[in-house]
Amino acid sequence: MPSYRISEAARLLGVSDDTVRRWIDHGVLPTNGAAPVEIPGDALAAKAVELAHSAADPTDRLSSARNRFTGLVTRVQREGVMAQVDIQSGPHRVVSLMSAEAVRELGLEPGSLAVANVKATTVNVEIPKD
Numbered sequence: 001m002p003s004y005r006i007s008e009a010a011r012l013l014g015v016s017d018d019t020v021r022r023w024i025d026h027g028v029l030p031t032n033g034a035a036p037v038e039i040p041g042d043a044l045a046a047k048a049v050e051l052a053h054s055a056a057d058p059t060d061r062l063s064s065a066r067n068r069f070t071g072l073v074t075r076v077q078r079e080g081v082m083a084q085v086d087i088q089s090g091p092h093r094v095v096s097l098m099s100a101e102a103v104r105e106l107g108l109e110p111g112s113l114a115v116a117n118v119k120a121t122t123v124n125v126e127i128p129k130d
Contacts, residue, residue: 003038013048014091023047051090067118069094073108087116094118 009029010017023029024037029047031037071089083103087094094116108114 002041003032003034004041004044005036005038009039009044011091012044013051067120069116069118071114071116073110073112073114075110076103076108078103085114087114089116 004012006017006020006024010020013020020029020039024031024039029039030043032040069087069089069092071087071092071094073085074088074093075084075086077084078100081100083098083100085096085098085103085108087096096116106112106114
């Protein structure tokens with residue numbers, strides 16, 4: 001089973017190294033007894049799912065969409081009739097291309113709270129090389 005060092009776990013969960021250390025000290029995350037400290041992959045995955053479910057959705061509505069990323073708008077770039085909107089949702093950056101009119105109507109600007117709803121017919125999965 002894969003395991004992850006504290007810094008890797010922190011990056012994957014979108015928290016600081018100190019937060020991961022506190023979770024280990026309080027028994028929230030187990031370790032595998034290795035030195036340096038490593039967290040088992042299955043425990044890290046379970047914590048990631050728990051953290052994902054704890055994010056509040058400001059839309060307060062029911063939806064069939066499952067790929068929803070709540071975050072903050074970090075950049076709005078308008079050019080003519082189109083715009084690019086960047087949303088930072090935890091460790092994930094989601095980029096949307098939309099009309100400049102939609103950006104104006106939604107009042108999107110850096111710092112705005114937004115939910116990116118992603119619908120895709122293809123999802124590529126990659127793993128790191130050894």
